[in-house]
Amino acid sequence: MPRAAEPTAVTHTLYRLDGCPDCAAVAARLADLGLDYEAVPVAPLHSAREEIERVSGQRTVPVLVDETYGATVVGAAAILEFLETSYGGE
Numbered sequence: 001m002p003r004a005a006e007p008t009a010v011t012h013t014l015y016r017l018d019g020c021p022d023c024a025a026v027a028a029r030l031a032d033l034g035l036d037y038e039a040v041p042v043a044p045l046h047s048a049r050e051e052i053e054r055v056s057g058q059r060t061v062p063v064l065v066d067e068t069y070g071a072t073v074v075g076a077a078a079i080l081e082f083l084e085t086s087y088g089g090e
Contacts, residue, residue, distance in 0.1 A: 011067040012037035015052045017044065022076035023062040029080055033087045037064075 012030065014037050016023035030037050042052050042061055049059040056063045056074050064079045065072050069086055073079045 010036050010038050013040055013065040013067075014038070015040045015042050015055065015061055015063040015065075017042050017061045020061055026062045026064065026076055026079050026083075029083055033083060035083075035087060 012035055014023070014026060014030065016027065016039055018041060027037075027039065040051075042049050046059045052061065052063055053059050055065060056072050058074055060074060062076055062079060063072065063074050064082070066082070066086070071082065073082045
């Protein structure tokens with residue numbers, strides 16, 4: 001009897017705000033690279049973003065947590081550069 005495939009652990013978490021074009025750009029690039037990720041919606045009000053501040057030290061979006069590289073990257077430009085450097089050549 002064949003064994004069931006092991007579930008793949010998601011190693012990327014994207015903290016994002018609905019309607020945020022920078023967040024959408026990062027999500028699109030993750031998809032283009034074939035990287036699975038968990039999307040975590042954040043509150044629209046900066047004052048209500050305790051979780052993202054705890055993770056990144058800031059209250060801005062997007063934030064990518066990459067468990068493979070042990071990196072937390074803040075801001076679309078920095079995240080896109082990180083993704084290209086880390087995964088673009090694969």
